[in-house]
Structures are given as structure tokens and as C-alpha cells.
Amino acid sequence: MKIHRHLFFVSAILVSLLLGACAQKQESPVSFATDAKITNSDKLQATKALRTLADDVWADYLxxxxxxxxxxxxxxERFEDWTLQEYRRELRQAQRYRARLEEIxxxxxxGDDLITYEILAFQNQDDGSNDDDYWLVFDITAYQAPFAxxxxxxxxxxxxxASDSDAQHYLTLVGELADIIDQLVAKVEGQIERGIxxxxxxxxxxxxxxxxxxxxxxxAIRVDDKRLEALSVEQQSQFNKALELLIENRIVGGFDKLLAVIGEEYEANAPETVGLAQYPNGLAVYKRWVRTMTTLDLSPEEIHQRGKAAVEDISQRMEAIRVQLGFEGTAQEFLLHLKIDPRFIAADAADVEKRYLEYVHRIEPKLGEYFKSQPKAPYGIKRLPPGAEAGMTYGYYDGPKASQPVGYYYYNASNLPERSMVWAGSLIYHELLPGHHFHIATQDENKALQKFRQNSLDTAYTEGWAEYAASLPIEMGLYETPEELYGxxxxxxxxxxxxxxxTGMNALGWSLEEAREYMAKYAIQSETEIASETLRYSTSMPAQALAYRxxxxxxxxxxxxxxxxLGDKFDIRDFHHIVLSDGSKPMAVLEAKVERYIAAERD
Incomplete structure (x- = not known):
């Protein structure tokens, strides 16, 4: 299965493993006669082969x-391999999985086995990925390798x-960390050879x-004396000397090489323009990323027009609220007004938390009307460590785990005078409940799922659900003021x-300046935030931002x-159960599941 290693990233929910490319129209890798009677033996054989395959996929991940x-x-035991050879191994592994699927x-x-089959079939389709997909990813950007x-x-x-062998393994891992830096240097040099x-x-x-x-x-790599107490004095001395040599020669030296290779000569050859389409075969690579991230077969042009239509529709709804409030200025002037309106500026961290919890308490009594079941794991809100706030625009959701059985939304409480909380309700409904917490905790608690399924995270599903969840309070009547709905x-x-x-920058020839002007026209984010976001879309993680909407x-x-x-037979609680109960999946697989639910209800 293709695991796009370079797209490990810290997002608003967690570091997500982004899985392989998918297409909208589901096609079984092999056709079986539909008029043949399916025996119990057939079911047992297919189920066993499918579950074994899913376990093997999970073992490969691990x-x-x-x-x-x-x-x-x-x-x-070891760190990742960032080489072209490893990327090719992933493609060959996907081919082997396809062959095994053809036998099932x-x-x-x-039930769950059919969903697992459909997910594996989608993720292992041959979408034409080749070496271009390796070379046209810039692992060195601020959004990529640092998170790994x-x-x-x-x-x-x-x-x-606890032992000398442990200490030797630590040194081995530090050496492998240095290998990654060398691999990044080699990749940049390989890109230069190809004019990229x-x-x-x-x-x-x-x-x-x-x-x-x-x-x-x-x-961060150096080890304090307390961690080495189990070693003899001689072992400690030998370990520290070996570690210092690795740090100086391999780690610091590796960074020197990397910074040198992207120096003045590199900059002189670098393009002023952004986006994948400017590179040979770049548009084809971008289209594959569009399928990977949206898990649907949509063209960049179609998505571009859908985006424009959605912006126009939302703009009209926002204008209606401004009219309702009697505001006579422009949309941008109203955004500036909201940014400084003291009603939406928290006094301190405790006030931030209080405001978030107010929205949580509003929705809790309504959840039973919309959901058949709720995750057992508790949830809460905590401040980010202050030292981490400078590098994080908002915050993130961290799901429950053995070491921390509570799902927390960690919020950013820095620079509060510049952090309007007018959209705090939408944010907490997206991040906590009924958004990320409902999806991630429910998926984790479903022990009927194999580990492959329990740990599957497709961005379009994960973020799509969270955004859908944040829209539910509109029909629940929980955005109680016009300003909250505007948020x-x-x-x-x-x-x-x-x-x-x-899509504009990566496929349709938009410049960075055009993209920034367009976003600034509609977004409340600062000029600095927009500058960072547009660079991310166009140079680091193309198409990832499409998955949410x-x-x-x-x-x-x-x-x-x-x-x-279904008409009168439709039950919102049943629908949400169908979407949530067995966790993340490509959108086309979710669509097939919903169609089966509709057919069952009609019968």
C-alpha cells in the first residue's frame, strides 16, 4: 500500500498517517459471477483471506x-527511509496487495469485512504513480520533515x-536520524539534476x-546523567563520546550540507512562480494528489468552480447577517470590527477555557437527539504548553490513549488581544464534539475493527466529518447570536x-499574489497567516487543504x-451511526455504505 511518508504532519487533530490514492467510482479488482451461489465455505475463505491481508498491511505499517x-x-527498531528506493518498494508492495485482493x-x-475490502481496494488501485510523485514533493519545507x-x-x-545494548541502540538510532538528513540532501541534489x-x-x-x-x-539528542545511571562509569563515558561525535559530524555536519545545497546558487535557479503545474508532469502529479486527499475523482477545474460557488453562497449569507445587524460598511470592515470587538476578546487563559466550555455545555443536552451512541472516553479542554504556542496558529485535538484516557482540545492562549473568539463555537464543535472526539474516540473504541481499521485516518473523512459536525449546531439553534453564526x-x-x-496555484496558473489577494478578501486570518497558508498549499502539501471542504x-x-x-423513514440518529460507527474511510466507500443503508431501510 502506498503510504505517502512525506505527508506525516501535525494537524488540528494529531499526526495523521495519510493513506493512498483513491478514485470515486468503486470497481472491484476482480469480477466474480453474480449468479453463483455463495456458500458458507466461500464466506469463510474470503473472510480469512481478507483479514489476513489487513493484518499484513498493519504489520507493514508497524x-x-x-x-x-x-x-x-x-x-x-529503526527510523524511516526517505530514498527513492523505499518509495519504489511502497509501489511494489501496493502491486502485491492488489494481486492478493484479486484472489478474494x-x-x-x-459488514466490516466488506468495508475493509473496499478500503484496501481503493488504497491499492494503480493510479499511475511513478518516480515523478517522489521528485515533485519538497520534503525540506517548513511543513514537512521537521514534523517527522x-x-x-x-x-x-x-x-x-537500562543496559549497554540499549545505549548502543540509541546511538544506532541517532545515526539513522543523521541518515535521514543525508537522504534529504541526496534528494535535493537529485531534484537539481532534474531541474526541479x-x-x-x-x-x-x-x-x-x-x-x-x-x-x-x-x-534534544543529548542524554542527561540521570538517564544513564544504569550504565557503568566507563560505559557512560564511551556513550557520551560516541554521541558527541555523531552529533558534531553527522547531525550538525548534515545540516551544514543541507543548508549549503539550498544556498545562493540554488536560489538563483529557483523559480519565482509557485505550484506543481510549472514542473514537467507536475499537473498529472497534482491530479493524483487531488484524488489522494479528497478520495474522490474530481478535476482541479471542477473543484475550483465549486470553491468559487461556495464562497459566493457563504458571502451572501454573511451579507444577510450584516444587514440584520445594521452594519453599513464592507465585509472586510466588518471583519476588522469583529477582530477588535471587546465582546470576543478573552481576558486570560481561564476566560478562553470558560468560553469554549460554554459552547460544550450548550450542545451536550442535544446530542441524544442526533446520535444513537456516544464515545465512552471523556473529553476536556487544556491550554497548550506556552512554549509551543508561538509555532502553532490555533491548537489541536489529541485523542484518548492508554497514557491519557481523555480526549483533549489543546487551545492557544497567546496574544489574546489579537485572537477574536467570534468563531469559538464553530472551532470547538469541529475539534471536540460532535467533531473529532466523536469520530476518533468512537473508532478507537470499536474493538470489532482490526488494527488496520482502528488506525485508519483519511483526511477527507476526518476533517469532513468535523466540519459537518460544526455545521450541525446551526439546525440545533446553538449559534445563538448573529455574530456567533457569522463566526x-x-x-x-x-x-x-x-x-x-x-487549485488555482497548482493547476490553473495563479500567482502567489493572486491567491493571497483572494484569501484576504474573504478570510479573517492575518496577512502573515495567509502568507504562510498559501505557501503551504503551493510548495509543500498540495491538495491537502481541499479535503476539509x-x-x-x-x-x-x-x-x-x-x-x-427515505422520507419519513429517515432517522438522523441512524444516519450518523452509519457514518461514524466503523470509523474513517474514503468518501466513495462511505457513499457505498450509505447506499446499502438506504436500500435496507427501503426494503
Missing amino acids: EHYTYLRLQEGLPV NSLALS FQTNQQALEAQSL YLPKPALPSTRLTWKGMQSGLPS RYIGEIFLAARLVVD IGYEKIWELRRHAEAT
């Missing part, structure tokens, strides 16, 4: 991905040092990121605008379809 080993409490009779599967390095750093912190350069506008932040890592990583629309229009600028629209499309088809 073998190759540090984040998942840490999540499962397993020792980290999907007509003999039902954070995961590796966590692994080093968790590494036992990171755009100039992204170079300052990229260099700043790597200089910061060069400065901070060595101290919800601020979040909506931001995500809709991303459909326009992401596309997933949201798809879930609403499926709900309206179910309502129209």
Missing part, C-alpha cells in the same frame, strides 16, 4: 513507521537506557527552519476559499440523498 510504533507502545471474492464478504524529526526525537526520548527547485518564496522559511533545527536538535461562516468561507487558491460537502450530499430517498 515495521516502517515510527509514529505508529510509538502510538502502540512498541520499541522503535468480495461477494462473499459483508519531532517524531524521531520522541522515539529517542522513549528509548530505554523549490520556489524562491519558500526558501527563507525553509532555511530558517533548518537553521533552527541545527541549533536545537543536538541538545461559523468565517470558518466555512476560509475552507471554501482554499478550494479556489489551492470536499469531505464536508460529500457528507451533506449523502445526508440529503438519504433524506430525499
Whole structure:
């Protein structure tokens, strides 16, 4: 299965493992005669083969991905390989999985097993990925490799040092961390040979990121004396000497090489323009990323127009609220007004938390009307560590785990005078309940799912559900004031605008300046935030920003379809159970499941 390693990232929910490319029209990898009688033996054989395959996929994940080993409490034996050879291995592995799927009779599967089959079939389709997909990803940007390095750093912190063999393994892992830096240098050099350069506008932040890592990583790798108490004095001395040599020669030296390769000569050759379409075969690569991230077969042009239509629709709803409030200025002037309105400025961290909890308490009595079941895991709100706030625009949801059985939304309480809370309701309904907490905790608590399914996270589903969840309080009547509803629309229009600028820059020839002007027209985010966001879409994680709004629209499309088809038989609690009960899946797989639910209800 293709695991796009370079898209490990810290998002508003957690570090997500983004799974392989999908297409909208579901096709079984093999056709079986539909008129043949399916026997119990057929069912047992298909079920066994499918579950074995899913277990093998999960084992492959655990073998190759540090984040998942840490999540499962397993020792980290080695770090990731960022080479072209490893990327090709992933493609070959997907081919082997396709061959095994062809041997499974999907007509003999039902329930969770059928869903698992459909997910695996989608994720392992041959979508034409090739070496271009490797070379046209810039792993060195501020949004990419640093997050993987954070995961590796966590692994080093968790590494036992109770024996000399443990200490030697720690040194081995530090060496592998240095190997990653060397692999990044080799990839940049390979891109240069092919005339592929990171755009100039992204170079300052990229260099700043790597200089910061060069400065901070060595101290994070060093081990304090307390952790080494189990070793003899001689073993401690030998360990520290070996570690210092690795840090100086391999880690700091590796960063020197990386910074040198993206120096003045690199910048002189780097393009001023942004977006994937400017590179040979870049548009084809971008289209594959669109399928990967949206899990639907949509063209960039279609998404672009859908984004423009959504922005126009939301703009009209926002204008109606301004008229209702008697505001006579422009939309931008109203945004500026909301940014400084003292009603939406929290006094301190405690006030931030109080405001979030007020929205939580509003929705809690309504949840039983909309959901058949709720996750057992409790939830809460906590402030981010102040030291982490400068590098994080908002905050993130962290799901329950063995070490922390509570799902928390960690909020940012820095620079409060500049953080209007007019959209606090929409944010907390997205992040906590009935958004990320309902999805992630429910999926984790469903022990009938194999580990492959319990840990599956598709961005379009994950963020699409959270956005859908944040829209439910509109019909619940929980955005109690016009300003609160306007705050919800601020979040909506931001995500809709991303459909326009992401496709615009990567496929339709938009400049960075055009994209920033378009976003500034509609978004409440600051000029600095918009500058950072547009660079991310166009130089680092193309198409990732599409998943949020596309997933949201798809879930609403499926709900309206179910309502129209079932009429009086439609039950919102049943629909939400169908969407949530067995966790994340590509949108096309969710659509197939909803169609089966509709057919069953009609019968």
C-alpha cells in the first residue's frame, strides 16, 4: 500500500498517517459471477483471506513507521527511509496487495469485512504513480520533515537506557536520524539534476527552519546523567563520546550540507512562480494528489468552480447577517470590527477555557437527539504548553490513549488581544464534539475493527466529518447570536476559499499574489497567516487543504440523498451511526455504505 511518508504532519487533530490514492467510482479488482451461489465455505475463505491481508498491511505499517510504533507502545527498531528506493518498494508492495485482493471474492464478504475490502481496494488501485510523485514533493519545507524529526526525537526520548545494548541502540538510532538528513540532501541534489527547485518564496522559511533545527536538535539528542545511571562509569563515558561525535559530524555536519545545497546558487535557479503545474508532469502529479486527499475523482477545474460557488453562497449569507445587524460598511470592515470587538476578546487563559466550555455545555443536552451512541472516553479542554504556542496558529485535538484516557482540545492562549473568539463555537464543535472526539474516540473504541481499521485516518473523512459536525449546531439553534453564526461562516468561507487558491496555484496558473489577494478578501486570518497558508498549499502539501471542504460537502450530499430517498423513514440518529460507527474511510466507500443503508431501510 502506498503510504505517502512525506505527508506525516501535525494537524488540528494529531499526526495523521495519510493513506493512498483513491478514485470515486468503486470497481472491484476482480469480477466474480453474480449468479453463483455463495456458500458458507466461500464466506469463510474470503473472510480469512481478507483479514489476513489487513493484518499484513498493519504489520507493514508497524515495521516502517515510527509514529505508529510509538502510538502502540512498541520499541522503535529503526527510523524511516526517505530514498527513492523505499518509495519504489511502497509501489511494489501496493502491486502485491492488489494481486492478493484479486484472489478474494468480495461477494462473499459483508459488514466490516466488506468495508475493509473496499478500503484496501481503493488504497491499492494503480493510479499511475511513478518516480515523478517522489521528485515533485519538497520534503525540506517548513511543513514537512521537521514534523517527522519531532517524531524521531520522541522515539529517542522513549528509548530505554537500562543496559549497554540499549545505549548502543540509541546511538544506532541517532545515526539513522543523521541518515535521514543525508537522504534529504541526496534528494535535493537529485531534484537539481532534474531541474526541479523549490520556489524562491519558500526558501527563507525553509532555511530558517533548518537553521533552527541545527541549533536545537543536538541538545534534544543529548542524554542527561540521570538517564544513564544504569550504565557503568566507563560505559557512560564511551556513550557520551560516541554521541558527541555523531552529533558534531553527522547531525550538525548534515545540516551544514543541507543548508549549503539550498544556498545562493540554488536560489538563483529557483523559480519565482509557485505550484506543481510549472514542473514537467507536475499537473498529472497534482491530479493524483487531488484524488489522494479528497478520495474522490474530481478535476482541479471542477473543484475550483465549486470553491468559487461556495464562497459566493457563504458571502451572501454573511451579507444577510450584516444587514440584520445594521452594519453599513464592507465585509472586510466588518471583519476588522469583529477582530477588535471587546465582546470576543478573552481576558486570560481561564476566560478562553470558560468560553469554549460554554459552547460544550450548550450542545451536550442535544446530542441524544442526533446520535444513537456516544464515545465512552471523556473529553476536556487544556491550554497548550506556552512554549509551543508561538509555532502553532490555533491548537489541536489529541485523542484518548492508554497514557491519557481523555480526549483533549489543546487551545492557544497567546496574544489574546489579537485572537477574536467570534468563531469559538464553530472551532470547538469541529475539534471536540460532535467533531473529532466523536469520530476518533468512537473508532478507537470499536474493538470489532482490526488494527488496520482502528488506525485508519483519511483526511477527507476526518476533517469532513468535523466540519459537518460544526455545521450541525446551526439546525440545533446553538449559534445563538448573529455574530456567533457569522463566526461559523468565517470558518466555512476560509475552507471554501482554499478550494479556489489551492487549485488555482497548482493547476490553473495563479500567482502567489493572486491567491493571497483572494484569501484576504474573504478570510479573517492575518496577512502573515495567509502568507504562510498559501505557501503551504503551493510548495509543500498540495491538495491537502481541499479535503476539509470536499469531505464536508460529500457528507451533506449523502445526508440529503438519504433524506430525499427515505422520507419519513429517515432517522438522523441512524444516519450518523452509519457514518461514524466503523470509523474513517474514503468518501466513495462511505457513499457505498450509505447506499446499502438506504436500500435496507427501503426494503
